Amino acid sequence: MxxxxxxxxxxxxxxxxxxxxxxxxxxxxxxxxxxxxxxxxxxxxxxxxxxxxxxxxxxxxxxxxxxxxxxxxxxxxxxxxxxxxxxxxxxxxxxxxxxxxxxxxxxxxxxxxxxxxxxxxxxxxxxxxxxxxxxxxxxxxxxxxxxxxxxxxxxxxxRIFPKFSFHRTDYAPLRPNTLGDGMPGEIFKDYNGQTYWLSVDMDKFMRFPRWLNIVVGHGAEGMVYARVNENLAAGYPAPYRQFYIGLDFDLRAIKSRSKVLNTLIFVANMIKLPAPTFEFSSKGTRFHAFYF
Known part of the structure; x- marks a missing residue:
């Protein structure tokens, strides 16, 4: 962990x-x-x-x-x-x-x-x-x-960068000691709200806008407990995986002579920004106009 x-x-x-x-x-x-x-x-x-x-x-x-x-x-x-x-x-x-x-x-x-x-x-x-x-x-x-x-x-x-995003879920209040009590703790502990991505610099492989990438992601939902059998024993449905493909913004396309701004861009670019995304899971296929 x-x-x-x-x-x-x-x-x-x-x-x-x-x-x-x-x-x-x-x-x-x-x-x-x-x-x-x-x-x-x-x-x-x-x-x-x-x-x-x-x-x-x-x-x-x-x-x-x-x-x-x-x-x-x-x-x-x-x-x-x-x-x-x-x-x-x-x-x-x-x-x-x-x-x-x-x-x-x-x-x-x-x-x-x-x-x-x-x-x-x-x-x-x-x-x-x-x-x-x-x-x-x-x-x-x-x-x-x-x-x-x-x-x-x-x-x-x-040319392919891991990225992170997070959104709050309804699962953390069910077990706040484990999944986080409040936004700061939930970001690190609530795996239901975490999504990890691989963002591909498409312009390095073909003609493509420098500021736009293709991204694939992985997450999961329904995890009140760490293991599937623990969720079922507690009366919760089985957790399920989520896979994503969509667009991503490459902030490194922003050029600046300011070291402070370049530093902020570098760190911010580790975060996958909201953008059109398709989600695939056992629940079906969904389209999100702005998924984070």
Missing amino acids: VRNSITLFVLLFLFTLSQAQVADSTQVNKKRLRTFVIGSTVGYSITLAGLNELWYKDAGHQSFRFFNDDDEWKQVDKTGHFLSAFYLSYGTSRALQWCNVKPKKSDLVGALVGFGVMVPIEIFDGFSQAYGASAGDLVADAAGAAFYLGQARLWKEP
């Missing part, structure tokens, strides 16, 4: 890295590299310490164990891991190129870091009585990092 503080760390990490511009020199800028390594290490260490204090301190400890949660939440939580690992890989590679590390090396190190920084979360989970380490989470983390590295090797740039 993606913890609130780790997701916030990812966003703040990207907020800083998005201002980085690739250096012009042919030599590694050791001052920049040292600044990046020290800054990111300190920031990440503080994040892990805070996570341990706020999330795990009172959860109780156990001998390290794995817990199979692959059939929980229709795997929507796993796509959250995928997205986080992708952007950590992408952001780290960008920062290393800002230090003028060669792109191939930056991409490889970025992917290793994107996966590696997620591993301690599973270690914490493994020693916590409330959770247990998840092999499925680790696979999703590795897949997100590999998805970035594969594109970098194939096209020398990412």
Whole structure:
């Protein structure tokens, strides 16, 4: 499960890295590299310490164990891991190129870091009585990092970007302690309202408007409890998957000389904006004029 503080760390990490511009020199800028390594290490260490204090301190400890949660939440939580690992890989590679590390090396190190920084979360989970380490989470983390590295090797740039969107549902009030009590908590905890997307830069493959992408998405609904049998035992209908295809706006088409504006664009572009979308599920096919 993606913890609130780790997701916030990812966003703040990207907020800083998005201002980085690739250096012009042919030599590694050791001052920049040292600044990046020290800054990111300190920031990440503080994040892990805070996570341990706020999330795990009172959860109780156990001998390290794995817990199979692959059939929980229709795997929507796993796509959250995928997205986080992708952007950590992408952001780290960008920062290393800002230090003028060669792109191939930056991409490889970025992917290793994107996966590696997620591993301690599973270690914490493994020693916590409330959770247990998840092999499925680790696979999703590795897949997100590999998805970035594969594109970098194939096209020398990412052309397909994971994105996130959220809408409030009627399920959170049924179990507020688990699904969130109020908007901030629901964004992170209510998987019914989360949708994860892959946004394709169509203009990189054919004549297409630079600002318009094709997007496919995955979500699920009806998940009051994590597992299908738990929903049925509690008297709720079986949860069901949702698949989407539609249009997406690529905010990177907006060009600016302002580092602040470019940073906001970079972060905002991780969000799938409302646009015409088709939904496919066991409930049938629906068209949404503006789906978020």
